[in-house]
Amino acid sequence: MSVTCRRILGKDIIKHTDLEVDPIVTDNPKLLFLTRLWDPDTVKKYHNGDVGITDEYNKLNDFRLMVLDTIKEKFSSSAMFGLSDNEYTRKVASDYILPSEFTSRRSFIKSLKEYEICITTGLHDSTGWRFGEYIASSRAIISDPLRYIPTGNYNHYISFENKNQLIQSIEKLMSSRSLRLNLMLKNKKYYSEFLSPDKLILNMSY
Template sequence: MSKILCVIRLGEVPLHLYHIISGFILLERQGIIDLKVERLGKGHPERLPYNMIEARVNGIQVLYDLNDGYDNLLREGQDFVDFLDSLLNKFHICFKRSFSPHQNSKLKHANKMLPLGLNYMVTVPGNTAHFPTPEDPKKEKIKKIIRMIPFSEYYNGRYYMNFFEGIPSLEKDPKILFMARLWDVEGDYAGQLSSSKKEERRYINEFRASCIRLCKKEFGPSFYGGVNSTGYASKYYADLIIDDKKVTKRNHYIERVKKSSICIATMGLHESIGWKFAEYVAASKAIATEELHYDVPGDFREGQNYLAFRTPSDCIDKIYRLKQDNEFRYKMMVNNYNYYHNFVRPDRIVFQSILAALQYGDYKSVQLERELS
């Protein structure tokens, strides 16, 4: 049986892309694909925008878009329809992390769009993304060097696939977790954010803060939560700061996720499904989440893989249901275990996309044969 030939073309490689690159590498190591990596320099005319990868799967041109939403790369006054349609002109198919049928319906090439699925920063040993390249900005080169140092808090080994994985367990006294970050509503520099994006950050901060305060009051020692210490959080949300900085370090945070049964998530920037959500699924947790704005592939739905809430008080109600109904909670954990191993694990999310791309290629071949006959 011949292997599938996959060529991935990389410019700058930010953290959002590690998940997908890891999947291609694993499939090569498993003997399923032949993999080639091309590097596109800074001035290369085919270099893609931020958080995107091009892959050629048996000649089918595939775009992977790992961005948080539809508008996070746009300049002031630019329309996402023109931006995406100009990209889609060059590809046969696009797998989008933040996939919205409503938004896609506005596109000329909506038929090319498919949901990619949940995304998080995960990697594998020897990932080509680990190594600094001439294409990386100077700041990112320094970060990559730091991530290669074993005693660094950001060491790549703390993001290996098995580091996140867990199995369902039935606890008599289920622990509840919600550790979050808050966003400076003014952005990182003057003029970075539009008024609507400032308001989105303000909403995210207030919503997360309200959920944490209510959970602390309602669940006492069964709940652990708070926000990372930053200048902004210390100024406006001092009561929620996690004082023990050790707890917020990567390895200790993931250990706490694994020891918890019920994990809470809220909307990310640009209405995205955050990395935290994917980490919960990888760890086989029961999840209470603010309503999701984007679709993912497979049979992943409310009441089966998560409970959705609209308000902080609704969040409390959903947690009570998960806390009190042991059978329901355990079944959700099993559902997320199965979903992770079919649609989220790096090799699986990429393999599912490759199958869809090949099906598209077969469809186009049949269509061409009909046109020629």
């Protein structure tokens, strides 16, 4: 069944071309941070009661909430930010839950191109999945530090580890068209050389 037919039937199919877009900078850049919280107790059940896993997810949730609180406090007028809905999030951060029309995969991909600056946070010390999506869309990326060295040497994102660094990173990108464009162009080049489907296949062949 073709992608077009599956979409007509309501299947949430995402193609790499849905993400690809040329970098465009504006005078009024907008910021995007859409994420989720994890229920540490539920996660622990799938890891044989490992308390360390619970601590890790608690820290991740706290970190993501810090990012949301910071955006709300400092940048809410120029940002889209919030959480996808689940039972745990309703208990601990219901004010940040967004309607599903904003958090579904297709809505997220569609809205992504409207935001020049995108924030992502990883899991298990890994690179966040959305990091790759932001690269494919040639966004200016702010991320927690990558624990694994990416292919190439592009310096194509800005890292932060705490609230002050996050504020500084956002303000730096908000105030500089040239910096935003520089990062966006680097990510477009990175995608074309390492992450586009044809390059992934080619690189796996060697």
